[in-house]
Amino acid sequence: MATWLENAWYVAAWDYEVDSEPLARTICGVPLMLYRKLDRSVAAMRDACPHRLLPLSLGLREGDSIRCRYHGLKLGADGVAEEMPLKSEAVNRRVCVQTYPVVERHRFIWVWIGEREKADPALVPDLWPCSAQGWVFDGGHYAVACDYRLMIDNLMDLTHETYVHAGSIGQQEILEAPLECEVKGERVYLSRWMPGVDAPPFWSGALRQEGKVDRWQICEFVLPSAVMIDVGVAPLGAGATIEKHDQGVRGMVVDFMTPETESTHHYFWGMARNFDTGDAGFTARFRQQQSGVFAQDVEILEAQQRAIEANPDLKLNAYRIDEGGTRARQLIARAIKANAEA
Known part of the structure; x- marks a missing residue:
């Protein structure tokens, strides 16, 4: 059984990655080719010519x-043959390549790999901060050589920030704050409230003032493979709570882990924020800074994947800090089983 859910929308690319020239990308084990048509909408099809399988x-x-560069078979955006390799040969419209449903929303290109008739655009996750007025959103992409679920584990366990991201967003108080984990339907929530702490370097710069702050981290796992993290700080005494916290500076870290193979995935990362929204220079600098932070995660997780493969007689263990990732894996496994039974 596959380790990923097939009947689901997966992020295949950022909007800026797909243009008129074809983009090759493997999603859930399927080699895809994406490009923008003349009306700027996106076409997605199997990246294999139905003649001799050249990409x-x-x-x-x-x-x-x-048009295939090998023998010249020409295919329309619907995947159906328009010209045969021999111009004198009648077009056989039974010659075709598989195409896939596509939705462009919240700066992402979404592709449905599973059963076409189940591809409901309403099932695309609601990333409201990425499109809401008063917020700005940007990010990037990493090809990561590890099982996508390891990245989900990482994002649903922010205690690692203290050690992996020391000097930017990590601090000891993360280890001391109690965790609250809750499963609601097809979502897992992991919350951490840190009242009266010193803001780490990034957040003190964003708040533009010194002094104690209330800090929060609320991780939300969404099927099939997304983690959204509500983060920020507010000045101590401003009235922020874990339930309502718009008094300071707030961000929504958006993470989509799209499986490529059993041991590799595409990591689409970004952050929507409600501060300094008109400063394009800050957006570019912050994107670069965030890229560096997530590169630290990539280094750790790729090393972890290598260790897993080098130690087949050992298994991953789960402690209290792993509850969020464990619950997320349980949801994924149940969804895959239900899909297989259906």
Whole structure:
């Protein structure tokens, strides 16, 4: 049984990654090719010519169509043959390549790998901070050589920040604050409230003032493989609570882990924020800083994947700090089983 849920929307790319030239990307074990048509909408199809299986991402764009660079078979954006390799040969419209449903929303290109008839756009997660007025959103992409679930474990256990991200967002108080974990339907919530602490370097700079703060971290896992983390700080005494906290500076870290193979995935990361929203320079600098923070996670997780493969006789253990990731894995496993039974 696969380790990922097939009937689901997965992020295949950022909006800026897909243009007129074909983009090759493997999603859930399926080699895909994506490109923008003349009307700027996105086409997604299997990255294999139905003739001799050369990747179509190596092909030539002709209007909204793609011509295989090997023998010249021409396919429309609907995946159906428009010209055969021999111009004198009648077009056989039974020659086609599989296409996939696509939705562009919240700066992401979403692809449905499973059963086409179940691809409901309403099932795309509501990333409200990424599109809401008064917020700004940007981010990037990493190809990560580890099981996508290891990244979910990482994001649902922020105690690692103290050691992996010391000097930016980590601090000892993270280890001391109690954890609250709750499962609601197909979502897992892990909350941490840190009242009256010193703000770490990034947050003190964002708040633009010194002194004690109330800090919060609320991790939310959403099927099939997303983690959104509500983070921020507010000046001590401003009235912020774990339930309501718009008094200071607030961000929503957006993380999508799209499986590529059993041991690799695409990590789409970013952050929507409600402070300094008109400062494009800060947005660019912050994106670079955030990229560096997440690169530290990538280094750790790829090493962990290598260790897992080198120690097949050992298994991962779960402690109290792992409850969020454990609950998320349970939801994934139940969804995969239910999909297989259906």
